[in-house]
Amino acid sequence: xxxxxxxxxxxxxxxxxxxxxxxxxxxxxxxxxxxxxxxxxxxxxxxxxxxxxxxxxxxxxxxxxxxxxxxxxxxxxxxxxxxxxxxxxxxxxxxxxxxxxxxxxxxxxxxxxxxxxxxxxxxxxxxxxxxxxxxx
Amino acid sequence: xxxxxxxxxxxxxxxxxxxxxxxxxxxxxxxxxxxxxxxxxxxxxxxxxxxxxxxxxxxxxxxxxxxxxxxxxxxxxxxxxxxxxxxxxxxxxxxxxxxxxxxxxxxxxxxxxxxxxxxxxxxxxxxxxxxxxxxx
Amino acid sequence: xxxxxxxxxxxxxxxxxxxxxxxxxxxxxxxxxxxxxxxxxxxxxxxxxxxxxxxxxxxxxxxxxxxxxxxxxxxxxxxxxxxxxxxxxxxxxxxxxxxxxxxxxxxxxxxxxxxxxxxxxxxxxxxxxxxxxxxx
Amino acid sequence: xxxxxxxxxxxxxxxxxxxxxxxxxxxxxxxxxxxxxxxxxxxxxxxxxxxxxxxxxxxxxxxxxxxxxxxxxxxxxxxxxxxxxxxxxxxxxxxxxxxxxxxxxxxxxxxxxxxxxxxxxxxxxxxxxxxxxxxx
Amino acid sequence: xxxxxxxxxxxxxxxxxxxxxxxxxxxxxxxxxxxxxxxxxxxxxxxxxxxxxxxxxxxxxxxxxxxxxxxxxxxxxxxxxxxxxxxxxxxxxxxxxxxxxxxxxxxxxxxxxxxxxxxxxxxxxxxxxxxxxxxx
Amino acid sequence: xxxxxxxxxxxxxxxxxxxxxxxxxxxxxxxxxxxxxxxxxxxxxxxxxxxxxxxxxxxxxxxxxxxxxxxxxxxxxxxxxxxxxxxxxxxxxxxxxxxxxxxxxxxxxxxxxxxxxxxxxxxxxxxxxxxxxxxx
Numbered sequence: 001x002x003x004x005x006x007x008x009x010x011x012x013x014x015x016x017x018x019x020x021x022x023x024x025x026x027x028x029x030x031x032x033x034x035x036x037x038x039x040x041x042x043x044x045x046x047x048x049x050x051x052x053x054x055x056x057x058x059x060x061x062x063x064x065x066x067x068x069x070x071x072x073x074x075x076x077x078x079x080x081x082x083x084x085x086x087x088x089x090x091x092x093x094x095x096x097x098x099x100x101x102x103x104x105x106x107x108x109x110x111x112x113x114x115x116x117x118x119x120x121x122x123x124x125x126x127x128x129x130x131x132x133x134x135x136x
Numbered sequence: 137x138x139x140x141x142x143x144x145x146x147x148x149x150x151x152x153x154x155x156x157x158x159x160x161x162x163x164x165x166x167x168x169x170x171x172x173x174x175x176x177x178x179x180x181x182x183x184x185x186x187x188x189x190x191x192x193x194x195x196x197x198x199x200x201x202x203x204x205x206x207x208x209x210x211x212x213x214x215x216x217x218x219x220x221x222x223x224x225x226x227x228x229x230x231x232x233x234x235x236x237x238x239x240x241x242x243x244x245x246x247x248x249x250x251x252x253x254x255x256x257x258x259x260x261x262x263x264x265x266x267x268x269x270x271x272x
Numbered sequence: 273x274x275x276x277x278x279x280x281x282x283x284x285x286x287x288x289x290x291x292x293x294x295x296x297x298x299x300x301x302x303x304x305x306x307x308x309x310x311x312x313x314x315x316x317x318x319x320x321x322x323x324x325x326x327x328x329x330x331x332x333x334x335x336x337x338x339x340x341x342x343x344x345x346x347x348x349x350x351x352x353x354x355x356x357x358x359x360x361x362x363x364x365x366x367x368x369x370x371x372x373x374x375x376x377x378x379x380x381x382x383x384x385x386x387x388x389x390x391x392x393x394x395x396x397x398x399x400x401x402x403x404x405x406x407x408x
Numbered sequence: 409x410x411x412x413x414x415x416x417x418x419x420x421x422x423x424x425x426x427x428x429x430x431x432x433x434x435x436x437x438x439x440x441x442x443x444x445x446x447x448x449x450x451x452x453x454x455x456x457x458x459x460x461x462x463x464x465x466x467x468x469x470x471x472x473x474x475x476x477x478x479x480x481x482x483x484x485x486x487x488x489x490x491x492x493x494x495x496x497x498x499x500x501x502x503x504x505x506x507x508x509x510x511x512x513x514x515x516x517x518x519x520x521x522x523x524x525x526x527x528x529x530x531x532x533x534x535x536x537x538x539x540x541x542x543x544x
Numbered sequence: 545x546x547x548x549x550x551x552x553x554x555x556x557x558x559x560x561x562x563x564x565x566x567x568x569x570x571x572x573x574x575x576x577x578x579x580x581x582x583x584x585x586x587x588x589x590x591x592x593x594x595x596x597x598x599x600x601x602x603x604x605x606x607x608x609x610x611x612x613x614x615x616x617x618x619x620x621x622x623x624x625x626x627x628x629x630x631x632x633x634x635x636x637x638x639x640x641x642x643x644x645x646x647x648x649x650x651x652x653x654x655x656x657x658x659x660x661x662x663x664x665x666x667x668x669x670x671x672x673x674x675x676x677x678x679x680x
Numbered sequence: 681x682x683x684x685x686x687x688x689x690x691x692x693x694x695x696x697x698x699x700x701x702x703x704x705x706x707x708x709x710x711x712x713x714x715x716x717x718x719x720x721x722x723x724x725x726x727x728x729x730x731x732x733x734x735x736x737x738x739x740x741x742x743x744x745x746x747x748x749x750x751x752x753x754x755x756x757x758x759x760x761x762x763x764x765x766x767x768x769x770x771x772x773x774x775x776x777x778x779x780x781x782x783x784x785x786x787x788x789x790x791x792x793x794x795x796x797x798x799x800x801x802x803x804x805x806x807x808x809x810x811x812x813x814x815x816x
Contacts, residue, residue, distance in 0.1 A: 001239070002272055003267060003269050004268040005234075006268070007265055008264040012806065013721060014718070019465060019467075034761060036763065038767050039694040040694050040760075041692060041720055041721005041722055042721055042723050043723045043806050043807075054235045054239070057155060057157070058155060058233070059153075059235055061267075064265050065168070080713070080720075081713035081716050083719050087716070097468055098413075099411050099462045099469055126690075126692065126723050127416065127723075129413075129415055131411060132414070139507050139510065139511070139540070140539065141538075141539050142538050143536060143537055144535065144536040146398075148313060149313060150310070150313040150355075151313070172355065172359070174286070174354070174355035175286040175311055176286050176313055176353040176355065177284060177311065177312055178314065178315050179313075179314050179315045179398050190508070190511070193427060193429070194427060194438065194503065195425075195503035195505035195507055196507060197539075200537050217305035217306060217308050218310070219311050223308070262282075262284065262315050263315075274816055275812070276812040276813075277810075277811050279809055280808040281808075289603075291601060293601070321812075326779045326780070326783070329699060330699060330777070331697075331775035331777035331780040333779055366603065368603075369602070371547050371549065371598045399552065401551055401552075404548040404593075405547050408546055420585060420670065422583040422627075441624070444625050444631070446558070446626070446631050447558040447583055448558050448627065449557055450586070450587050451671075489578060489580050489584040490580065490582070491558075491580065491582035491583050491584065495582050534587050535587075563738060639739035643683050643685065643739055644739040646683065672687060672689075673685075673687055673744050675684065675741075676683070676684040676686070
């Protein structure tokens with residue numbers, strides 16, 4: 001009996017889109033306003049979803065307080081009120097697109113969770129643009 | 137040509153999380169505030185999703201008024217403005233976690249729907265915590 | 273230069289509507305499902321709004337972290353995961369309608385805030401029903 | 409490394425539900441208010457989701473500005489502020505149910521996208537009723 | 545002790561913007577896509593707010609079930625799944641802009657409510673465009 | 681017959697909170713994470729509300745396309761995908777708190793609107809924190 005449990009979190013961060021192998025002109029042409037050298041920023045909304053079997057005694061897949069704490073430690077404390085390009089090791093060379101941030105978040109959470117859980121993350125850069133990654 | 141049709145519903149209920157085989161101390165330690173013996177409560181939001189083939193004449197998978205009425209009869213009339221632990225047979229011994237409520241709702245709807253439909257339910261306990269169950 | 277700053281909070285609670293001077297029949301007839309003796313519950317959303325002058329140095333009306341902490345201490349810690357009728361002194365004799373809860377919240381916050389702030393609260397019992405109180 | 413990228417769009421349109429092979433009485437009985445001969449209307453919300461591999465250089469699955477422009481050209485310019493039954497070739501004989509509109513949108517977008525992308529659309533007729541189609 | 549109680553409702557309708565004293569060309573130039581002669585439509589969201597004194601016994605300003613029923617009778621039954629221009633007497637000569645619809649709704653509700661209530665309505669044509677009217 | 685018309689807009693920007701007259705230590709102590717020297721960012725949501733008399737011919741208070749275009753020119757083009765501290769003259773010396781940004785926006789719009797309109801702006805820094813300014 002598999003069930004999926006989801007928890008919403010969020011963090012506010014600055015970033016710019018920039019490919020280090022490219023010239024400034026090429027970056028500007030490709031990424032447009034998102035390449036502003038002085039950065040811009042977003043309120044990122046994150047949904048973390050785990051799939052697995054319900055514990056027949058507790059009726060829990062996972063304790064939501066534990067999951068919330070884990071997201072706080074691994075994701076919110078790391079990225080909230082940060083400049084992704086300047087402050088975060090993960091994006092020193094990796095372009096912080098929503099796609100890449102979602103993949104990084106997935107790996108940060110994956111290594112803290114039991115293997116019996118399947119993991120999916122959805123990351124909203126804005127209400128209109130979002131990305132989903134499940135490790136496959 | 138398979139399509140999925142979803143309908144949103146909601147109900148407001150009181151509950152407490154409590155495992156009857158455990159001592160009060162163990163329940164309090166494990167479930168924390170959610171174990172308050174006097175209960176607390178939620179506005180539950182429910183999304184019911186059916187998958188199947190579009191009727192080539194009507195262009196419907198299912199009549200939404202019929203689906204809405206079925207959800208009202210099976211779910212809203214049963215759980216709305218109720219105390220899940222005290223008023224609902226389903227949770228006399230089953231701990232009313234969001235996971236267990238979602239599974240109960242899935243079975244209540246499943247037995248009223250034609251076998252040709254695939255059924256999935258998503259149950260929001262709060263805006264931040266939700267559960268998805270599809271019977272597998 | 274007056275400005276209004278608002279902060280959103282929430283708490284989950286059980287309650288029933290019941291007028292102690294009335295008979296059970298009269299309560300049931302008047303309040304209907306909301307009078308369920310075993311209680312039901314809600315996710316309450318709260319918006320607290322303060323009006324006053326911006327500090328010309330800091331650019332703040334009030335430090336949002338301070339306001340958030342004050343709402344946590346006075347409102348969330350008091351009402352979250354509680355049964356309003358049974359656990360909360362404020363509603364031992366006062367009927368916990370959304371109107372009365374909003375007035376109680378206003379007074380709890382008012383006595384903690386400087387007189388120079390004007391205070392308004394909006395309390396959502398559900399997405400469709402809400403109440404606004406400003407002390408007048 | 410597969411990822412899914414989604415973009416939200418919307419359009420406002422009038423329509424009526426009507427099966428041309430049926431009598432007016434049969435249409436009225438089956439579709440009720442939705443068969444009003446003078447039409448009614450909706451704010452349709454659309455989520456377009458593409459799945460594929462992240463470009464290792466840019467960190468993009470697809471340029472969101474390109475995807476947004478494509479949705480504008482194929483869907484918003486075609487359906488926004490239109491009467492689906494009278495103004496749109498697609499629904500001259502096809503009943504504009506949410507199911508059928510979603511399938512039409514999927515095909516309009518599918519033919520403009522590279523085959524390496526998997527495509528899914530979700531169409532909200534209202535906040536409570538929505539449909540998902542992925543071409544299978 | 546004045547309090548404001550609000551209730552949300554909605555209706556789906558078709559309309560076109562058109563000033564009958566103007567030529568078709570002038571209408572088309574001024575109202576653009578909103579003048580489509582075949583109509584377009586919206587999901588209208590309505591918030592009805594009453595201000596008055598809390599009843600000291602019941603703790604109610606007004607019974608929400610009564611208010612919901614009144615909005616259903618006067619507004620939803622009248623406008624839902626209708627063509628405002630063709631089906632509704634109120635807009636036979638009055639241009640159904642959001643402004644004018646809000647004023648019409650205000651008057652329809654005003655005449656059904658006790659004079660001791662102050663009345664305000666907010667009408668959303670879309671999530672981005674809305675109008676507020678309080679009779680002054 | 682006064683009516684209020686509102687239009688929603690948004691922009692994504694980076695900023696840091698910093699009082700130039702203060703030492704770095706004092707800024708860090710007072711503003712905490714919001715003082716991160718490398719900036720962080722937000723999706724700002726803006727609601728612009730105008731009050732005035734409905735034009736008896738058109739049924740408009742103001743043409744929403746005109747208002748939307750004005751907000752784009754004055755606010756979105758100026759602040760979207762910008763670093764408020766580094767890229768925007770308005771915040772070279774003024775601390776870009778939500779309060780100060782709202783006041784700046786109000787003045788930028790006020791000078792472009794006819795005096796017969798009353799103007800109010802609401803600015804959301806996050807879903808939980810927002811500010812309202814009406815020029816008084």
